Amino acid sequence: MEYKLIFKDYNKSLKKDKLLGLKCNDCGTVTCPPMMVCHNCTSTNLEIVEMAGTGKIATFTTSYIGSEGREGELPITIVLVELDEGPWIFGNLIDIDHRTITMDIIGKRVKLGHKVFPGDKYSAGDAARPVFSFA
Amino acid sequence: MRKVVVLGGGHSKFCFNSPKTEIEMLSEVAMDAIIESNLTPKDIQAINVGNVLGDFSEGQGMVQSFFANDIGCFGVPANRFEAACASGSIAIRDAFMWVASGYYDIVLVGGVERCTAMGTPLATRTFAMYGDSRYEYPAGFTFPAVFALLAHLYSDKYKIPLPRLKEMMAAVTVQSHEYGILNPNAQIQKLLTKEDVLKSFMVSTPLQLQDACPFSDGAAAIILASEEAAKKLTNKPVYIKGVGQASSGKLSSQYRFLPRIRARELAAEQAYKMAGLTPQDIDVCELHDCFSIASFIAAEGLGFFEYGKAGEAWERGETRLGGKIPINMSGGLKSKGHPVAATGVSQAYELSRQLRGQMADQGRQVDGAKYALQDTLGGDGVLVSIIYSNE
Numbered sequence: 001m002e003y004k005l006i007f008k009d010y011n012k013s014l015k016k017d018k019l020l021g022l023k024c025n026d027c028g029t030v031t032c033p034p035m036m037v038c039h040n041c042t043s044t045n046l047e048i049v050e051m052a053g054t055g056k057i058a059t060f061t062t063s064y065i066g067s068e069g070r071e072g073e074l075p076i077t078i079v080l081v082e083l084d085e086g087p088w089i090f091g092n093l094i095d096i097d098h099r100t101i102t103m104d105i106i107g108k109r110v111k112l113g114h115k116v117f118p119g120d121k122y123s124a125g126d127a128a129r130p131v132f133s134f135a
Numbered sequence: 136m137r138k139v140v141v142l143g144g145g146h147s148k149f150c151f152n153s154p155k156t157e158i159e160m161l162s163e164v165a166m167d168a169i170i171e172s173n174l175t176p177k178d179i180q181a182i183n184v185g186n187v188l189g190d191f192s193e194g195q196g197m198v199q200s201f202f203a204n205d206i207g208c209f210g211v212p213a214n215r216f217e218a219a220c221a222s223g224s225i226a227i228r229d230a231f232m233w234v235a236s237g238y239y240d241i242v243l244v245g246g247v248e249r250c251t252a253m254g255t256p257l258a259t260r261t262f263a264m265y266g267d268s269r270y271e272y273p274a275g276f277t278f279p280a281v282f283a284l285l286a287h288l289y290s291d292k293y294k295i296p297l298p299r300l301k302e303m304m305a306a307v308t309v310q311s312h313e314y315g316i317l318n319p320n321a322q323i324q325k326l327l328t329k330e331d332v333l334k335s336f337m338v339s340t341p342l343q344l345q346d347a348c349p350f351s352d353g354a355a356a357i358i359l360a361s362e363e364a365a366k367k368l369t370n371k372p373v374y375i376k377g378v379g380q381a382s383s384g385k386l387s388s389q390y391r392f393l394p395r396i397r398a399r400e401l402a403a404e405q406a407y408k409m410a411g412l413t414p415q416d417i418d419v420c421e422l423h424d425c426f427s428i429a430s431f432i433a434a435e436g437l438g439f440f441e442y443g444k445a446g447e448a449w450e451r452g453e454t455r456l457g458g459k460i461p462i463n464m465s466g467g468l469k470s471k472g473h474p475v476a477a478t479g480v481s482q483a484y485e486l487s488r489q490l491r492g493q494m495a496d497q498g499r500q501v502d503g504a505k506y507a508l509q510d511t512l513g514g515d516g517v518l519v520s521i522i523y524s525n526e
Contacts, residue, residue: 007269033270039388058390059291061283063275063339067263068256076275078339080284080387088390090271101340106291117273122264129273 004046005034007127014114014128019053021085022046030085039087053112054135055083057105062098069120077101081110081132091130109135136235140365140372141523142358143171144484149322149472151251153352157189157198160354161247162205168243168356169206173368176206179358180239182213183230185222185246185476191261192252202245216476219265220425221513222246223355223479228378228519230359240364246481247354248474258350265514267385279347281386281515282426283339285394289428290341292394293443301341303446304427305332308345308469310455311424315466317499320481322351322472332427346427351472355480357487373487376506377412377522379405386515398518399436399510406508406520407438414438417522418504419489420460421482423512424467433510434462437520456499464489464499479519482509490525 005022010033013020021032025047029040032051037044058080066074077093092115093105110132119126145167147153147160155163161184169176184199195201199213216226223246230242250258259277266276290300308327315321332345365372379402383389389397407413414437422437424430431445439460440448448454454462465471465485468478486507494500509521 011269033385033387035384035388039384059284059288061280061287061339061341063277063280063283064336065255065259065277065279065338066275067260067277069260070275071256073275078275078280078284080288080390080393082390088387090267090274090276090385090387092274103287103290103297106287120260122260123268123272127269127273 001044003034003036005048010034011128014130015116017053017112017114019051019112019130021049021051021087023049030087032083032085032087032089052084055081055110057108057110058082058088060093060101060105062101079132089130091132094131095133111135137237138362139231139234139375140360140362141375141483141487142360142365142369143168144355144357144487145171146320146355146481146484147353148320149351149353149474151322151352153249157186157193157195157247157249158202158205160352161198161202161245161356164354164356165206165243165245168358172358174241174358176208178241179208179211179243181233181242182208182211183216183226183242183244184213185216185226185479186248187217187219187222187475188248188250188253188261191257192249198247218517219514220423220473220475220478221511221517221519222476224509224511224519224521225380225517227479227483227521228380231375231378234359234361240361242359243356244359244480245354245356246477246479248476249352250350250474251352255350271385271387277339278425279339279342282428283342285432286341286428289394289431295443295446297341300446301333302329303450304346305329306449307424307427307430308332310449311463311467311469314464314499315470317497318466318471319497321466321470322349323470342426342428348425348468348473351474353472353474353477355477355484357480357483371491373490374524375521376524377406377408377410379403379520381518383516394432395442396432396436396512396518398516399433399512402518402520403437406522410522412506412522417460417506417508419464419486419501420462420508420510421465421485422462422510424463424469425473425512429512430462433512437508437510456501461501464494464501479509479511482511483521486523490523
């Protein structure tokens with residue numbers, strides 16, 4: 001059985017600021033990032049949908065350390081965003097002063113853009129990730 | 136299913152910059168375990184080895200086979216187990232199933248890692264491989280960041296103001312170092328104050344350097360045997376009473392439960408059920424305190440405290456010697472060190488000695504301990520619970 005939506009196509013779309021997910025035709029739950037099955041009911045009766053790209057910050061951290069080769073990105077603010085369709089997604093918060101962020105940003109509305117991680121020798125190519133700014 | 140006994144063990148001093156190779160570290164502790172178990176290498180029927188990063192730290196894959204040969208277990212089948220930080224624990228669980236099933240009578244389980252040879256940038260990169268590489272790593276995923284995200288979520292969900300939560304988290308570090316200083320195998324034998332923790336380098340808000348376990352080198356080994364085989368070898372058997380293991384998906388996919396780790400709760404439920412025990416029965420626990428906040432999430436998921444209440448319990452001393460549930464009398468990952476795949480085997484080594492009353496000389500014996508629980512978290516995906524008893 002083939003995936004309905006593989007990383008390659010998800011990545012290509014995110015590079016155009018279009019976040020793709022999978023809507024379950026059996027239970028209605030949206031799965032994003034994509035999986036083989038609906039993450040709620042395990043159905044494979046899924047269709048590709050474009051997410052609105054809006055949501056609210058569920059939690060965050062500003063990192064002052066990073067992996068080999070990514071030191072130039074620091075400090076970096078990582079967020080888990082609760083998308084309006086329900087699922088949470090990993091991304092970065094941009095257009096802010098990293099050193100002034102407090103717990104008050106939890107719950108704030110954000111909108112999606114993207115930035116490409118160019119990849120390193122371990123990563124089998126590049127990968128776009130969501131970046132969020134306040135809506 | 137047959138009863139399974141933990142015989143002897145071996146444990147290296149956990150350290151920075153080990154002068155020994157992974158095979159050397161593992162061979163030394165394995166020979167200690169074999170000798171303490173009144174066995175010889177010829178008695179070992181199978182070998183399970185936890186090892187995660189040998190490929191990166193030494194350019195050494197398949198460490199299990201060369202290790203088996205080095206200790207004279209010529210031709211003995213040896214398998215490598217990988218589940219990030221829970222590698223040693225899945226190696227124990229599988230060995231338990233092999234012995235319980237009757238297939239083998241005596242199995243050697245080891246775990247080894249040499250993280251510090253990689254240096255911090257590469258070590259951080261390789262640790263991050265145990266998150267989702269395509270959907271989460273690109274955003275800067277590291278394990279400090281994961282537990283930092285969970286710390287803020289914990290503060291928000293349980294309505295504990297962040298400065299207050301930070302104080303509670305500091306209490307974990309302070310306690311860990313108080314016991315670690317008593318453990319001759321611990322990597323960082325130094326007392327820390329709450330102020331030391333709160334003034335340390337900010338790693339990933341709100342987690343500071345002293346909220347985090349170190350990178351470590353080290354090895355540990357234990358021998359598992361059937362009850363019948365063990366009768367001839369020891370008069371102080373420690374039994375494995377229950378085991379549990381569960382998997383989770385990428386961190387974002389766990390959103391319905393976070394900051395709880397559902398897989399931990401599933402693993403613990405399996406272990407408690409198999410052992411016929413409840414959290415109230417446990418006398419001593421080693422849990423996966425890779426970060427201070429991880430201790431709260433673990434202790435609550437294992438059923439020792441209500442959700443959002445573990446920090447107060449640490450502050451009240453309920454997790455100390457003589458408290459409601461003594462946790463990490465070894466110093467935990469924070470003070471003892473965390474050589475990834477050695478950690479689960481180290482926890483088993485510690486708890487089997489607690490249950491034999493062998494920690495009195497070190498001043499960290501839980502008097503009369505009958506039931507012990509081991510909790511290990513691998514990446515954000517593999518959770519293992521193992522319950523031991525001396526009766």
